[in-house]
Amino acid sequence: MTEVGTARKRSEDARLITGNTQWTDNIQLPGMLYVAFLRSPYAHARIVNVDTSAALDRPGVVAVFSGADLAGEQGGLPCAWVVTPDMVLPDHPPIAVTEVRYSGEPVACVVARDRYAAADALEAIDVDYEPLPPVLDMQAALAEGADLVHSDKGTNKSYTWVFANGDLDAAFLDAAVVIEREYVQQRLIPSAMEPRSVVCQPFGDQMTVWSSTQIPHILRVMLASVTGVPEQNLRVIAPDVGGGFGSKLQVYGEEVITLILARKLGKPVKWTESRSEGNQTVHHGRDQIQRLRLAADADGRIRGLNVDLLADMGAYLMLVTPGIPLLGAFMFPAIYKMDAYSFTCTGVFTTKMPTDAYRGAGRPEATFAIERLMDELAHELDLDPIEVRRRNWIKHDEFPYETVCGLTYDSGNYEAATEKALQLFEYDKLRAEQADRRERHDTVQLGIGVSTFTEMCGLAPSRVLGSLFYGAGGWEHSAVRMLPTGKVEVLTGSSAHGQGHETAWAQIASDALGVPFEDVRVLHGDTAISHKGLDTYGSRSLVVGGVALVGACVKVVDKARVVAAHLLEADASDLTFENGRFSVRGVPEQGMSIQEIAGATFAAHNLPDGIEPSLDSEATFDPENFSFPHGTHLCAAEVDTETGFVKIRKYVAVDDIGKVVNPLIVEGQVHGGLAQGISQALYEEAVYDVDGNLQTTTLADYLVPSASDLPTFTTDRTETPATTNPLGVKGVGEAGTIASTPAVVNAIVDALRPFGVSDVRMPCTPERVWRALQEGVAQ
Amino acid sequence: MPRIKVEVDGVTYEDDVEPRLLLVHYLRDRLGKVGTPVGCDTTNCGACTVLMDGMSVKSCSVLAVQADTHDITTIEGLRINGALHPMQEAFHSEHGLQCGYCTPGMIMASIDLLRENPDPSDEEIREGLEGNLCRCTGYQNIVRAVRSAAHEMSHSEVTSHD
Structure with a gap:
């Protein structure tokens, strides 16, 4: 059978297009209570007093708690990644007790019989604040005598993390070209369409938690350790989850508090955020200042790269906050060969919402930096940006290749992907048009942006995570249940929230077991059902979880072979297994399907001695290496020199993600990724004012693009299978986001080169483009 | 409390509602029509779009009382004779x-x-x-x-x- 590789339409659509979905906020339980949080209007203030008495008198209100009221039981929110032994890790109470450190931080909560009553009562809580100075600028925060986010820590520095390999001084000494740049990765708001929501139901000493989360398994462990509910009494369910993009890879204070309230009040409790709450208090992404130095020979060959980052942690370290910039540490050298590389990252506290994973997580930032630098290098040497990349990239016959970071890239073919992209793009034709527009002094100039990216996916080999002091492993689990009727249940520890696992996993199991696609049901996102797993992030689902499923299927077939041999009265080694059927070699009519064997095993009337009556199997896969998808993206942007308006005229993405299970799903992932990466380049930025209040609290202020803001993409693939897993897959969830941001900014800068422009800060709004142009001309 | 009479997906409902109750919360919390989700509660995202007398409205920005005497179609009422639209x-x-x-x-x-x-x-x-x-x-x-x-x-x- 050949399910894998087929553009199967998705099974999960049936409920999503008819409104039969189970979002967490849909859950209504008898006697359910609703929580609302009172949030700090200050970026930084001491809490002098919280008076909840008037709120308690409001109609429908059941209970009101300040942080101090819950101080004995609310615990602290976890950080699972202590990146250096001396990392400063402040306490992070779910509800602030003595001090608030970002606007939007919870200071009290109301529990009421309906959501309107809970929201009404918030205004009756009286909080006395003593304002403290906000800390908003990373560089100022590190200066001597700076105001402190955590005064007890004596510093705004959380950590400095260093990696170096090769002789950087030698690389820069006498280098023909040295490019020195500073780029800013603006702060972003992930903006999943489904707001966060959590429901907790106590049942005796057991507690069921439904949450709009990417990580039900990790959340269970963390909630158990924070709240003291024994892990075996805690069941976490991620029902249908409306997008995550990293933002739901978190253990949120609201999840902890909702659980504590349900336990305290003995009733089911629900919390659902509003969008403005979410923009303030869903963790943010990016926010780095990148200081970069690149040394190259006169022919454009890179000698060395020095990266010095400031990464804004925000006010606290959440689940993987400090590790996010380090996921980029190994990606700055990208697909290029160089002898020396040095990376330093300093994590800085500010009085802003903490940052954490957002689609790509560290890798988009790194890719942006190196791909922008490659274009600058090309400009410096008057080379075509494709040519300068060609002179530096690892050639297809040089794999496996150990990079200057110590990673071993197993496979790739940058030449093939680039060649295909150039053809689809009609590169030469567009270059000719660009020259023509320049010559004519057209008010609308054309720019061409290149991004030849790679990324490390399939997070992650557990031993690598261990060496980086991450608090868990990176394996994934899967199980296969062969039901009495021959139908199949697949369990996966990877927790989908839009990625289409229910379809793709059924395709994999269908091929591996030789059963019809329709006979397979995929179960996920419930710790009582898919009991073991490490969830979904970092383009890991297929590369780690899909491979675990293959392992579980192989075990089922192995068990079935023994039963088949017994029932067919043949030697197991004489059996062939094809299209789900065991037959005796040379006697094809003498055979049994694996589905029949499932029935016979269930009956257990006639099993070989010592064989247990079950074909069910499970497998856990821990990858030995990351996977390295790559690709070439080309963007043509028209820039109106009178208004600064940027229009993407053409966007070509050729991705090499190895073998493909479902091309339809892959295409969708690429489209969505491109939209988010392009949007970082052009539209999105979380803006705080001088007092530290978030200005972009609604979707009217924070520009998530609409259909009319984005172009039609041309997507294609090359296929260089990964050699490190049996499926040959590499992961696709983040590729589009990682590749597209530099492609777009490179195109804008390329359009404006004749005007003396060498950078435009993101997001490249018409105003910023126009100002860059005026400054460029003035010089 | 005002009383409203609304037809939703072919069924007529009569209910007393608070004047401030949003149509989307009436649909979700009172009628159990949870097929229509809330994405932003500020009219920006459109996740809560339903048809009122055949015209699209964002139900987070319509009060339940404004739907009085009107005909609402949600995603749950789109099927025609059991078949998908x-x-x-x-x-x-x-x-x-x-x-x-x-x-x-x-x-x-x-x-x-x-x-x-x-x-x-x-x-x-x-x-x-x-x-x-x-x-x-x-x-x-x-x-x-x-x-x-x-x-x-x-x-x-x-x-x-x-």
């Missing part, structure tokens, strides 16, 4: 959804778009859906789905007149 079919066939959270609103808005313009260009589809945000798909397959549904619906109308 061509727009639902098209979103499935063209992979016009991933997480699916924006999908009910996107489908309802697309139906209203075709009511106004049965044969839209890609650009007209993109502009027509400007009030509905999707974070997963990059919109390309949504545009493709609407185009395909437009074709299907014009075709089926022709055959039904025959």
Whole structure:
């Protein structure tokens, strides 16, 4: 059978297009209570007093708690990644007790019989604040005598993390070209369409938690350790989850508090955020200042790269906050060969919402930096940006290749992907048009942006995570249940929230077991059902979880072979297994399907001695290496020199993600990724004012693009299978986001080169483009 | 409390409601019509789009009392004689959804778009859906789905007149 590789339409659509979905906020339980949080209007203030008495008198209100009221039981929110032994890790109470450190931080909560009553009562809580100075600028925060986010820590520095390999001084000494740049990765708001929501139901000493989360398994462990509910009494369910993009890879204070309230009040409790709450208090992404130095020979060959980052942690370290910039540490050298590389990252506290994973997580930032630098290098040497990349990239016959970071890239073919992209793009034709527009002094100039990216996916080999002091492993689990009727249940520890696992996993199991696609049901996102797993992030689902499923299927077939041999009265080694059927070699009519064997095993009337009556199997896969998808993206942007308006005229993405299970799903992932990466380049930025209040609290202020803001993409693939897993897959969830941001900014800068422009800060709004142009001309 | 009489997906309801109750909360919390989700509560995202007397409205920005005497269609009431609406079919066939959270609103808005313009260009589809945000798909397959549904619906109308 050949399910894998087929553009199967998705099974999960049936409920999503008819409104039969189970979002967490849909859950209504008898006697359910609703929580609302009172949030700090200050970026930084001491809490002098919280008076909840008037709120308690409001109609429908059941209970009101300040942080101090819950101080004995609310615990602290976890950080699972202590990146250096001396990392400063402040306490992070779910509800602030003595001090608030970002606007939007919870200071009290109301529990009421309906959501309107809970929201009404918030205004009756009286909080006395003593304002403290906000800390908003990373560089100022590190200066001597700076105001402190955590005064007890004596510093705004959380950590400095260093990696170096090769002789950087030698690389820069006498280098023909040295490019020195500073780029800013603006702060972003992930903006999943489904707001966060959590429901907790106590049942005796057991507690069921439904949450709009990417990580039900990790959340269970963390909630158990924070709240003291024994892990075996805690069941976490991620029902249908409306997008995550990293933002739901978190253990949120609201999840902890909702659980504590349900336990305290003995009733089911629900919390659902509003969008403005979410923009303030869903963790943010990016926010780095990148200081970069690149040394190259006169022919454009890179000698060395020095990266010095400031990464804004925000006010606290959440689940993987400090590790996010380090996921980029190994990606700055990208697909290029160089002898020396040095990376330093300093994590800085500010009085802003903490940052954490957002689609790509560290890798988009790194890719942006190196791909922008490659274009600058090309400009410096008057080379075509494709040519300068060609002179530096690892050639297809040089794999496996150990990079200057110590990673071993197993496979790739940058030449093939680039060649295909150039053809689809009609590169030469567009270059000719660009020259023509320049010559004519057209008010609308054309720019061409290149991004030849790679990324490390399939997070992650557990031993690598261990060496980086991450608090868990990176394996994934899967199980296969062969039901009495021959139908199949697949369990996966990877927790989908839009990625289409229910379809793709059924395709994999269908091929591996030789059963019809329709006979397979995929179960996920419930710790009582898919009991073991490490969830979904970092383009890991297929590369780690899909491979675990293959392992579980192989075990089922192995068990079935023994039963088949017994029932067919043949030697197991004489059996062939094809299209789900065991037959005796040379006697094809003498055979049994694996589905029949499932029935016979269930009956257990006639099993070989010592064989247990079950074909069910499970497998856990821990990858030995990351996977390295790559690709070439080309963007043509028209820039109106009178208004600064940027229009993407053409966007070509050729991705090499190895073998493909479902091309339809892959295409969708690429489209969505491109939209988010392009949007970082052009539209999105979380803006705080001088007092530290978030200005972009609604979707009217924070520009998530609409259909009319984005172009039609041309997507294609090359296929260089990964050699490190049996499926040959590499992961696709983040590729589009990682590749597209530099492609777009490179195109804008390329359009404006004749005007003396060498950078435009993101997001490249018409105003910023126009100002860059005026400054460029003035010089 | 005012009393309202509303037809929702073919069923008539009479209820006393607070004047400030939002239509979307009336649908979700009172009638259990949870197929219509809330994405932003500020009229920006369109996830809560329903049809009121056949015209699309964002139900987070309509009060339940404003729906009095009106006819509401939600994603749950789209099936025709048990069969999926061509727009639902098209979103499935063209992979016009991933997480699916924006999908009910996107489908309802697309139906209203075709009511106004049965044969839209890609650009007209993109502009027509400007009030509905999707974070997963990059919109390309949504545009493709609407185009395909437009074709299907014009075709089926022709055959039904025959």
